[in-house]
Amino acid sequence: MAGLYLHVPFCGSICSYCHFARTARHDGGLRRRVVEAMVAELDLRRRQCPALTAGSRPLETVYIGGGTPSQLEPELMEALVAGTVGTLPAAADLEFTAEANPETLTADLARVWRAAGIARVSLGVQSLDPDVLTLLGRQCDPATARKALDIACASFDRVSADWILGPGLRRASLLAELDEAVDRGVEHVSLYILELHEGTELARAVATGALTLPPDAETESLYLACVEHLAAHGLAQYEVSNFARPGAESRHNRAYWTGAPFLGLGPSASGFWGRRRYSNEPATSRYLARVEAGEIPEGLIDPLDRSARRLESLILPLRTAAGVPLDRLPPGTLDLDRGAREGLWRLADGRMRLTARGFLRIDTVEERLAAALG
Ligand SMILES: C[S@@+](CC[C@H](N)C(=O)[O-])C[C@H]1O[C@@H](n2cnc3c(N)ncnc32)[C@H](O)[C@@H]1O
Ligand code: SF4
Known part of the structure; x- marks a missing residue:
């Protein structure tokens, strides 16, 4: 796609x-x-x-x-x-x-x-x-x-x-x-x-x-x-x-x-293409100057390190109702039962899916995942 x-x-x-x-x-x-x-x-x-x-x-x-x-x-x-x-x-x-x-x-x-x-x-x-x-x-x-x-x-x-x-x-x-x-x-x-x-x-x-x-x-x-x-x-x-x-x-x-590739064009547009993520110059004047000089108008972005990429690969699907398969979660360290008791997520059919309360507290979920990933 x-x-x-x-x-x-x-x-x-x-x-x-x-x-x-x-x-x-x-x-x-x-x-x-x-x-x-x-x-x-x-x-x-x-x-x-x-x-x-x-x-x-x-x-x-x-x-x-x-x-x-x-x-x-x-x-x-x-x-x-x-x-x-x-x-x-x-x-x-x-x-x-x-x-x-x-x-x-x-x-x-x-x-x-x-x-x-x-x-x-x-x-x-x-x-x-x-x-x-x-x-x-x-x-x-x-x-x-x-x-x-x-x-x-x-x-x-x-x-x-x-x-x-x-x-x-x-x-x-x-x-x-x-x-x-x-x-x-x-x-x-x-x-x-x-x-x-x-x-x-x-x-x-x-x-x-x-x-x-x-x-x-x-x-x-x-x-x-x-x-x-x-x-x-x-x-x-x-x-x-x-x-x-x-x-x-x-x-x-x-x-x-889902991490599928997309191309972004225009000031501030970001994209993920050829396994590379980029973000364009946000200011319209800088964007125009770069393109009109024949340059690809990308600004600087910090490449994600390995653990940030791993966290992102879990938190992005967790933003959706589909959630993530339990076997993709870091083994042992995330207290799955606690989150379920608190009503942040549900565990069923081998997946972890956030509840409406969990969607509301997506920052807490992300912090716990980050801590579990170490
Ligand atoms: C890209 S924006 C602009 C779309 C369009 N120009 C408009 O104003 O409807 C898309 C949506 O982001 C939401 N949005 C923009 N700024 C926001 C903010 N500070 N907090 C929460 N939602 C915001 C608004 O609901 C907006 O419709
Ligand atoms: S300034 Fe208003 S109209 Fe323009 S993008 Fe922002 S929300 Fe939309």
């Missing part, structure tokens, strides 16, 4: 919590330059690895993320897809996803995206509560988000929607929002517990006391309530932050968790 990730770094404005590689300062000229550079980056990588064109690994999944891919004008999205996806051999059942922000998803844009081959859309809803959207610094109001959900569900084969568990949440309205999304046709939900990143507006507001986040116990209880609620709708938890109807799971994300 092979995946392709394309990073579009442009946003309409910067949300209060976001630390991704993105910029709100752009115009048509910069957007075109970045698209051309991503196409050129693929050519540079082809020269490094001719197998890319040979078709020995047809593309199974494509994911256009960001930033905000729906900030690209239709002709630039067409050029990006034609110059990258269009030049690579693809499997007949290619999964092709793009992320959209609700305020930029129109029926016209959806038609252009479908014609370009995009059949799955991931919509960054985050909340349908106007106060929460304001705290998150979103450009979108609930009515616009609802309209975008309807356009997405009417236009694409599969629709995923993102929610953030962060400031200002009220349990009853959050659960009602998830009900509403499912009723409108959403088959996949990504539910992220807010991470506070230094340098963001939200981190500053918390540091100065202008904003208080809910206590961890409250967020955790909300998360567990959402897990149950989504399960009752038929959307099972299949990864720490992901829920889907059977068959609607994201195949692209699965590649990350």
Whole structure:
């Protein structure tokens, strides 16, 4: 299996919590330059690895993320897809996803995206509560988000929607929002517990006391309530932050968790190809300068040592509902019965699988595994 990730770094404005590689300062000229550079980056990588064109690994999944891919004008999205996806051999059942922000998803844009081959859309809803959207610094109001959900569900084969568990949440309205999304046709939900990143507006507001986040116990209880609620709708938890109807799971994300090869293009994109992992320059200006000088735009990354690789090979599958076979665990040192008693994991059919509580405490699970690996 092979995946392709394309990073579009442009946003309409910067949300209060976001630390991704993105910029709100752009115009048509910069957007075109970045698209051309991503196409050129693929050519540079082809020269490094001719197998890319040979078709020995047809593309199974494509994911256009960001930033905000729906900030690209239709002709630039067409050029990006034609110059990258269009030049690579693809499997007949290619999964092709793009992320959209609700305020930029129109029926016209959806038609252009479908014609370009995009059949799955991931919509960054985050909340349908106007106060929460304001705290998150979103450009979108609930009515616009609802309209975008309807356009997405009417236009694409599969629709995923993102929610953030962060400031200002009220349990009853959050659960009602998830009900509403499912009723409108959403088959996949990504539910992220807010991470506070230094340098963001939200981190500053918390540091100065202008904003208080809910206590961890409250967020955790909300998360567990959402897990149950989504399960009752038929959307099972299949990864720490992901829920889907059977068959609607994201195949692209699965590649990350199973260690399958994928190619990343664009600022900050990372990849795992030819047994090598890499990460591109995050700053758009540096990325452009490197590609336009004919260089592969990778930044420095620390290669994982043997024990870090071993830990990763266990913790990544443990992030998923499939878990890991018991015979892959370090013998003797991990107290399996204790974790099972504490409700962090279940032991059955020769496998260790995390419970919803274990997914919530994935950091604790990782610490225990690291200690067991020595
Ligand atoms: C790559 S981001 C951007 C997607 C798109 N631009 C948007 O805003 O919807 C994908 C998702 O990551 C989640 N996310 C971003 N920053 C986060 C943070 N600090 N903590 C938790 N989740 C976050 C949001 O739910 C977001 O929809
Ligand atoms: S959350 Fe999405 S729209 Fe907001 S700044 Fe980050 S990438 Fe841009």
